[in-house]
Amino acid sequence: MSWLTEAPTSRSRLGSLASFPFSLWLFAFLLSGIGLLFLHSTEPTKPEYLGQTYRQTQAIVLLGLGLIPFAWVRRRTLLGLSPWIYALSCLSLLLLPFFGVTINGARRWFALGAATIQPAEFAKPALILALAALLRDRREDSWWAGLLLPGLVLALPFGMIASQPDLGSALSLIPVYLAICFAAGASGRKILLLLLLGLLAVAALYPFLHEYQKARILVWLGLDQLSGNLGAGYHLKQSLIAVGGGGLFGQGLGQGAQNVYDYLPYRSTDFLFAVIAEETGFFGSSLFVLLYAGLSLLIFRRAAQIPDRFGRLLCVGAGAFFASHLLIHTGVCTGLLPPTGLPLPLLSYGRSSVAGAWLCMALVAHACVRGERSLAGGARA
Amino acid sequence: MSSAAQRLWVLAGVLVFLLLVLLGKLLYLQGFQREVFVARRENRQLAWASLPDRRGAILDRWGSVLAQDEPGYELRIDYRKFRRGHALALLLHLDHLLRRLGEAGLVSGGALRYQDGDRRFAEAAGNLLDAPASLFSNKRSWGRNIAEVLRFYAFGLVHELFRPGEKFFQKRALLLLDFKRKALKKEGGTLLDYLSEETGLDPGEFRSRILPALGTWSGELDRLARLLGSSLNLPGSPGRSGGLRRYLDALDAYFGRRARRAQQRKGGGARSRAKGSSWFSRVFAREKGARAELAALIYKRFRIEDQAFLVAREVPLDPVVALVLGKQEQLPGFLIRESLRRVRAADLPWLGLVRERSSTGEAPQVLLAYEGGKLDEDPFDRDKINFSDPEWLEWKRLQRLRALRRRRVGVDGLERSLEPWLTGLPGKRRVVRDRFGKERNQRGLLREVPGQDVRLSLDLRLQGLAQEALQGALRGRKRTLPPSQRAALALLDARSGEILAMAWIPEKVGGRRDLKNTAAQIWHYALLGSTVKPLLAYEALLQEGLARGEGLAPCTGSWKPAGDRRIHCDGVHGSLQYPGVLPFSIAHSCNVYFAQVGDRLGLAGVARALARFGLWQLGTSYRSPPGLLVDPAGPVPRPRARGPHGAPKPTAGSFGSLYIPRSAARRAIGYGMEAPPLAVARAYAGLALGRLPGLRFLLRVGDRDLPGLPSKELGLDPQLLVQIQKGLAGAVGPGGTAFRSGVGRLGAVGKTGTAEISRRYNNAWFSGYFPAGEPRWAFSCVFFGVPHGVHGGDQPASTLRIFLEACRKDPVLRARYPFLGEPK
Incomplete structure (x- = not known):
């Protein structure tokens, strides 16, 4: 337990350079580097992918370095801005139906010249910030203050993202919300009950899902072989072939047949893990999963070391963000979850996704650098 | 330990637990199921491409050529692509499917055929636009899968015929899957109402464009038909020949027969599959009875149509290639492949060089393929087939060889009698194809063995x-x-x-030398x-x-x-x-x-x-x-x-x-x-x-x-x-x-x-x-x-x-x- 709670020795005073989480930052760069490696592997397989590695590298360097000063933003400033940031992200989601562009039947992006921006990716750190700000001084384990009020904060972006439709991104917000609530003091039983109610709600809302979403669920349950072979199940089938075909040792970097011969769809974004699994096999993909999970665990560790409640909740939210994306993304690629499009933060191609991930990292850095001992919940708990 | 630390420990524990589940699944997929997925991958990606063997030349005593192989081209059709991309095919299949579902179909009288005139197709397209939009809804009793296929044909057709613009194109994917919009909710709304609403096009414009649009599609098909002539061997009907439209009708019927046979062999479609699946599947299987059988039949047919079928061997190069390659939009699914063609001394029609079954006139210069008959009887269950099974590979090789020989040799005459020397052995290449069927790589090569040249005593x-x-x-x-x-x-x-x-x-028979x-x-x-x-x-x-x-x-x-x-x-x-x-x-x-x-x-x-x-x-x-x-x-x-x-x-x-x-x-x-x-x-x-x-x-x-x-x-x-x-x-x-x-x-x-x-x-x-x-x-x-x-x-x-x-x-x-x- 000590590894989780022990404070870093280098931290002499708040706001010092030494308190910046360089190790996490380097870890994030390492994962981004792995991502670039596999983006490079997918690049020659399709004309549309050409230049992705370069653009992604640009985004990583720019954001990874450019967001470092964010750690020294004054706490009060950030707290003051958090409702506005949340409102801005909700507004951007709200404007999507009117000004967004439709790609593959979904309206998830704003077009800025040749580039596109996906507001849902920015809504994720905004939600973390909003939830942390909301729960930083609410300690009572009540339904309203501990779960329902934060639930309302979640509901707005959740609903708007789900209606784009982007159910994957929307669902990835739930673990973040639950983790922050739990870390803020909500009882485990209540959370389990909420989860159960959520499952029942999903069953009740099933008839209102889009047809393709229903088809994906049926295919995942193995109830619809026809769609499983032709339409809705195509992604899942190809992903399973890629993962399974990788075997224990993989086919080698840039050698994955599903990747090279263009069978695996969205392989630079929503199915990047399938490429990793195909080309590095069980050992490589397991190592990758452990590394990625290591980032979340290290963030949790940092959270335990942070004395103030706001900073800790920010870290928990960011850790949950990375963990939930890892689990959903890999779960979809391995058939543990129904097919849904969710990129792997730091790795998948997409500048919005990269920005979202690095903003989460910036929140962690801010929590580490600008901790307020006066608000330290851990000391009093 | 503080309460906050304990809670973080719980979160870390949950994460570790879920990670273990994920790693377990990875081990199952990559460790224990690897062979299964590799076989699936190879089944889809690897294919045999045949390398035609050069047949030996027949020479006279002084070295003059009586017959020899020269590089040529053959025409094939990927019927699945054609069916899904050609306006006439989309209409025809929509009509057939509606009839199978007990609906009236798109035209009065018998089912649509490729041989029908443009008027009948135009009538069908007009009736389609007037069809109630609810016909394509999932709410209909025939279930989601069939409704999806119906929508596929209907929207595919609208897409190909009217090209209603970028907006509609972008919506198409969603429209295919999700059909519960405004016009549907209106009582008595037609497909035309729906399309007009979605695309912003005037209903009258839709109607006025039907006939010219169909005429374009039909015209390109007829141009190709004229180039190919009227002696294409009809698939599944040995000894019968006809033009391209008859050929397409025969091919369609042939695939239908094969799909039905395959389904009968399997003993019932979706129901039997449901029986073999988990209890969960059995409890929740939604499609039962005849409609499940039909859905399974559609799927079976989709699988069967996965190979390019020979339309004509030795096609006249320039016009056909120019047409097929230049008009891919209106001739989807037609493919030109390199092959060898037999060229014979033109002034020796009666030497008995080759004796085709259907030749009752001049010496056949263009031998059109597909003999059908026993070659069609596939003794293997394609759903359970192991594609690396040597028995299956050998059967496939022999099947191709037999077909090849019959086509090129005839049933009698010099070519047939010199067969032991002239014939070679076709080679084959193991090729890797990408998702679109394009050849991307080569895995193995078995070189062809050319036949031997024969020098006769003839002068x-x-x-x-x-x-x-x-x-x-x-x-x-x-x-x-x-x-x-x-x-x-x-x-x-x-x-x-x-x-x-x-x-x-x-x-002489009927005024021609027999x-x-x-x-x-x-x-x-x-x-x-x-x-x-x-x-x-x-x-x-x-x-x-x-x-x-x-x-x-x-x-x-x-x-x-x-x-x-x-x-x-x-x-x-x-x-x-x-x-x-x-x-x-x-x-x-x-x-x-x-x-x-x-x-x-x-x-x-x-x-x-x-x-x-x-x-x-x-x-x-x-x-x-x-x-x-x-x-x-x-x-x-x-x-x-x-x-x-x-x-x-x-x-x-x-x-x-x-x-x-x-x-x-x-x-x-x-x-x-x-x-x-x-x-x-x-x-x-x-x-x-x-x-x-x-x-x-x-x-x-x-x-x-x-x-x-x-x-x-x-x-x-x-x-x-x-x-x-x-x-x-x-x-x-x-x-x-x-x-x-x-x-x-x-x-x-x-x-x-x-x-x-x-x-x-x-x-x-x-x-x-x-x-x-x-x-x-x-x-x-x-x-x-x-x-x-x-x-x-x-x-x-x-x-x-x-x-x-x-x-x-x-x-x-x-x-x-x-x-x-x-x-x-």
Whole structure:
């Protein structure tokens, strides 16, 4: 337990350079580097992918370095801005139906010249910030203050993202919300009950899902072989072939047949893990999963070391963000979850996704650098 | 430990637990199920591409090409792509599906066919727009899968026909899957209402664009159909042929039949699958009964249509390639593939190079493929098949090989008979294809083995001239030709037995020469008539006194042998008792003399006489030119209902008892005696040189020289032989039976023969050798089924004269064969 709670020795005073989480930052760069490696592997397989590695590298360097000063933003400033940031992200989601562009039947992006921006990716750190700000001084384990009020904060972006439709991104917000609530003091039983109610709600809302979403669920349950072979199940089938075909040792970097011969769809974004699994096999993909999970665990560790409640909740939210994306993304690629499009933060191609991930990292850095001992919940708990 | 730390510990624990689940799944997929997924991947990505083997060339003795393979192109169709991308196909399949669902379909009357006119398709498209939009909703009783297919066809069609703009394109994916929008909710809303609402196009504009849009699609299809002609072999219907639209109808029906058969074999579609699945599937399986069967059938068909199907082999390159490649938008699914095409000497239509089943006219230049039949019976269950199973691979290889051979070889003729040498073995490549079927990589290569070139003993120039002479003779006839008029000319090198020419003209059926009829081929039997007399003569010379006619009754125009009817002679030749009677009787073809000779010799003597010259060898038959390497069979006694290869033969009943030889006397003048022209020419070579040459047809195969059969010394007394040769010279000299033809003036000698084959028709022969002094060529020319009154001295001898004159005029032939002499 000590590894989780022990404070870093280098931290002499708040706001010092030494308190910046360089190790996490380097870890994030390492994962981004792995991502670039596999983006490079997918690049020659399709004309549309050409230049992705370069653009992604640009985004990583720019954001990874450019967001470092964010750690020294004054706490009060950030707290003051958090409702506005949340409102801005909700507004951007709200404007999507009117000004967004439709790609593959979904309206998830704003077009800025040749580039596109996906507001849902920015809504994720905004939600973390909003939830942390909301729960930083609410300690009572009540339904309203501990779960329902934060639930309302979640509901707005959740609903708007789900209606784009982007159910994957929307669902990835739930673990973040639950983790922050739990870390803020909500009882485990209540959370389990909420989860159960959520499952029942999903069953009740099933008839209102889009047809393709229903088809994906049926295919995942193995109830619809026809769609499983032709339409809705195509992604899942190809992903399973890629993962399974990788075997224990993989086919080698840039050698994955599903990747090279263009069978695996969205392989630079929503199915990047399938490429990793195909080309590095069980050992490589397991190592990758452990590394990625290591980032979340290290963030949790940092959270335990942070004395103030706001900073800790920010870290928990960011850790949950990375963990939930890892689990959903890999779960979809391995058939543990129904097919849904969710990129792997730091790795998948997409500048919005990269920005979202690095903003989460910036929140962690801010929590580490600008901790307020006066608000330290851990000391009093 | 603080409460906050404990909570973080719980979160970390949950994460670790979920990670363990994930790693367990990874281990299951990548460790335990790897083989399954690798097999699935290879099943989809790897394919065999065949490398056509070059078929050996057929060359004449001087190296001129009779037939050879040249690079060409073939046309294939990926019907799945065509069905999903062509406007007519989309309409047709939508109509078929609605009918299967118990709906009225898109057109009144029978189901749509590709052969239907544009009006019917336009009516169908119009009716589709007026169809209630709810027809395509998931709410209908036939379930989501079928509704999705219906939507696929309907929206695909709208997409292809109207091209309603980028906005609609972008929505298409969603529209296909999600069809519960505004117009649907309106009571009585039609598809047109829905489309107008979605695309912003005026409903009237939709209607006004139907006919021109369909016309474009239909027009491109018809352009291709015109280029391909109307003799495409229809899939699944062996022996039947038609144009492209008929072909598409047949292909569609064929896939439908195969899908139904496959489903029956499997024993029911989705229901049986549900039974085999988990309890969860059984509980929640939503589609039951007939609609589940239909959904499964649609899926089965989708799987079956996964291979490109051959439409036409040896397509005319430029126009077809330009059309197919240039109009992919309107001709989806059509593919051009490189192949080899067989090119044959154009001026040799009747050499019997290839004998396709459907060829009833000129020699087939374009062989159109697909033979169907047994090749279609797939003994393997494609859903359970292991694609690396060697048994399956071997079956597949043989299937392709058989199809290939049948297409390229025909059922008879030279190509077929030389098959063992000409054929090679197709190679194959293991290729990797990407998602769109494009070849991206190669995994393995089994090189093709080309066939061997064959050099024949034929001389293409002589062959051509012989054929021209026969054709000219038939064209020049003023009398009414019987429908079975046909002719043949065999020319041998008298010394080596090499066959120099074997021209033949098949009978006419419906005004065209029928290549299917094998009866006129040069190696088949025909009644001989007086052609046998010189062959009998040597046996007569050996009998003391017969050569001088001792004891023979004079020729009074007829003679009655014991136990047989009276035998008539063409002339009254008077006394037959003088030393030169034999040459005289040969020259004048005296039936009375030879009938009495036959009577004296008896049946055994007649048989002995003919056997000496390689004839009358019972039990042997030869079917094709390679068979000529063995001694050909000779005349065989009747009755003999059918010849080799089922060639029609006259039966005893059809000829009446008059033509059944009862005595040796009648046999001695050629009644009931049959031989092929080649065998007769060989026998006359024996008369010319006193040596029976072994026939030789193949000179060289690949890089090996094939030796001919050794000649057979007959051991004839030259002085006796001279008397026969005098008789043959007499036949072409003044007063001889072939004098009028003028063939004697060119130096050829021979014997005419006229065999009654019915009450109205004869076979007319002229057989002999050339030149008379130093024989180099032996020949036999026969016209089958000429009317009574036409003799061997008329058409056959004249044809030979024309042929020899043409040979003399040809400088190349004069150089090759100096004994031809100078033209006069």
